[in-house]
Structure formats: structure tokens, C-alpha cells
Amino acid sequence: MASRFNGKVALVVGGANADEDHLLGFAGLSALEIARDGGKVVIADIDDEAGQRSVKKMQDSGLFAEFVHMEVTSESDWNNAVAKTLGFFGKLDIMIMAAGIPDRGETIDSAEVEKWQRVMDVTNMGMFLGTRSVVKPMKKNRGGSIVLISSMMARVVRDQANAYATSRAGMTHFARSAAVQYGRYGIRVNTVLPGWTLTPFTASAFDDEWSERLAKRVPLGRVADASDIAGPILFLASDEAKYVTGSELLADGGVTGWIGPME
Numbered sequence: 001m002a003s004r005f006n007g008k009v010a011l012v013v014g015g016a017n018a019d020e021d022h023l024l025g026f027a028g029l030s031a032l033e034i035a036r037d038g039g040k041v042v043i044a045d046i047d048d049e050a051g052q053r054s055v056k057k058m059q060d061s062g063l064f065a066e067f068v069h070m071e072v073t074s075e076s077d078w079n080n081a082v083a084k085t086l087g088f089f090g091k092l093d094i095m096i097m098a099a100g101i102p103d104r105g106e107t108i109d110s111a112e113v114e115k116w117q118r119v120m121d122v123t124n125m126g127m128f129l130g131t132r133s134v135v136k137p138m139k140k141n142r143g144g145s146i147v148l149i150s151s152m153m154a155r156v157v158r159d160q161a162n163a164y165a166t167s168r169a170g171m172t173h174f175a176r177s178a179a180v181q182y183g184r185y186g187i188r189v190n191t192v193l194p195g196w197t198l199t200p201f202t203a204s205a206f207d208d209e210w211s212e213r214l215a216k217r218v219p220l221g222r223v224a225d226a227s228d229i230a231g232p233i234l235f236l237a238s239d240e241a242k243y244v245t246g247s248e249l250l251a252d253g254g255v256t257g258w259i260g261p262m263e
């Protein structure tokens with residue numbers, strides 16, 4: 001296949017886990033694949049240790065990659081990351097926003113207000129600040145692709161994790177809104193809705209027993225790994241999806257379409 005990312009510059013937020021000697025995150029793997037395909041990548045994350053380790057390995061193997069510290073709820077951190085990206089590589093074509101935090105085991109009446117707010121802020125304030133900071137250089141560039149990582153939880157809910165599901169549903173609607181506002185500038189905005197995926201985000205919960213139990217609820221018969229989700233992310237980031245905007249790409253192995261086993 002011809003190179004999809006040669007000459008492209010991507011800011012990958014929440015992509016610190018891009019070191020193949022450790023468990024990969026899907027944004028991290030997406031960053032690695034873009035750089036391997038001839039692109040230039042800035043990884044931004046709150047996890048400096050993982051981000052710097054990943055970027056050093058990429059640089060040591062001759063890839064174009066840099067790391068910038070980022071707290072996604074800080075507008076000045078977003079502005080700094082965008083300015084640094086332009087300083088390193090001169091333009092910005094792609095932004096992938098995957099920063100997120102879990103919200104397990106809480107019902108609406110048991111949730112702590114500050115924890116509920118933090119989940120909403122990281123996801124929803126993060127996507128808002130991120131989109132508004134990257135559209136400026138993308139407008140100048142006459143185009144760009146923004147990929148927001150939502151979740152299958154945008155479509156279904158659990159008996160708990162209300163903030164997580166609410167914030168993920170917010171992302172898909174926000175992406176439609178941004179797609180409408182920036183389509184005239186050639187900027188596309190889409191969401192990926194991953195299902196259960198073994199990454200650093202889920203590693204503490206997804207032991208072998210739990211993964212097997214989850215797999216029984218997946219029509220494809222297994223939980224995903226980072227590569228299962230990086231594929232859809234890279235498709236939307238690339239010009240292969242040049243007429244796709246405001247869309248949701250569900251990558252859940254079929255979970256949300258299934259009413260469950262009839263037993």
C-alpha cells in the first residue's frame with residue numbers, strides 16, 4: 001500500500017504508550033505507525049516517563065518524534081503543544097485525542113462530585129480545548145483530520161460508570177458539531193468507538209479470567225488489542241477517509257449490536 005502519512009505531521013494526545021517493549025495503547029501504536037509510514041509525530045501526555053521513553057525509542061530508530069507534556073484540561077498546555085508541534089515540524093495535519101481516565105464502580109448517587117467532574121473535564125473539556133487549539137493551524141494549512149477517541153459506551157451504558165458513558169456520548173455529538181463548523185476549511189472531525197481492549201488503560205482490570213468472561217460477550221470472540229483499534233484510527237486520520245466527517249467508527253467486535261446469548 002502507498003504511504004498514507006508521508007510528510008504528514010500528527011499531534012497524538014494520550015499517546016505515551018508507544019513503546020513496543022511494553023503494553024501498547026492504541027493512540028501510542030497509532031503514533032508509532034504514522035512515524036513508521038513517513039510521518040512526523042508529537043506525542044503529548046500527562047505521563048512524562050512513558051512518553052519520553054517511547055519517543056526516545058522512536059528517535060533511536062530514526063523516526064521523527066518528539067514529546068511534550070500535556071494536561072488536557074489546560075488550555076495553555078494545548079497552546080504550548082501546538083506551538084511546539086509547529087516549531088518542530090512546521091505544520092499540523094492530524095490530531096488524535098485519546099486522553100482519558102476510568103470511572104469504575106460508581107452509580108450516580110454514590111459518585112463523588114469531584115471525581116465525576118474530573119472524568120467529564122478530561123474527556124469533554126479536553127476535546128473542546130484541543131479542537132479549538134488545532135483548528136487554527138489546520139485552517140492555515142487548508143485542511144486537517146481530528147480523530148477523537150470515544151468508546152462503545154457512547155452507545156450503551158453499564159449499571160455504573162455514568163460519567164464515563166455520558167462524557168463519551170458527548171464526544172460523538174461534539175465531533176458532529178465541529179465537523180459542521182470546520183468542514184468549509186477542509187477539516188474533518190470523527191470519532192472512534194472502541195470496545196473492550198487490552199491496553200495500559202485496562203490492564204489492571206483485564207486479567208485472563210476477566211478477558212475470557214468478556215470475550216463470551218463479543219461476537220468476534222475475543223477482546224481487542226491495540227492494533228484492532230489503531231487500524232480504524234489511522235483510516236480516519238488518513239486521506240483514505242477524505243470524504244468522511246462527523247462520523248462514528250464503531251470498533252467493538254460486534255458487542256453493542258448483540259442482545260446477548262439466548263440462554
Ligand SMILES: NC(=O)c1ccc[n+]([C@@H]2O[C@H](COP(=O)([O-])OP(=O)(O)OC[C@H]3O[C@@H](n4cnc5c(N)ncnc54)[C@H](O)[C@@H]3O)[C@@H](O)[C@H]2O)c1
Binds near residue numbers: 013025044152
Ligand atoms: N482500552 C479500552 O478498553 C478502551 C475502550 C474504549 C475507549 N477507551 C479510551 O481510549 C483512550 C485511549 O486509551 P488506551 O486504552 O489506548 O490506553 P492508554 O492508557 O494508552 O491511553 C490513555 C492515555 O491518556 C493519558 N492521560 C490520562 N489523563 C490525562 C490528562 N489529564 N492529560 C493528558 N493525558 C492524560 C494517560 O497518561 C494515557 O497515556 C482512553 O480515553 C480510553 O478511555 C479505551
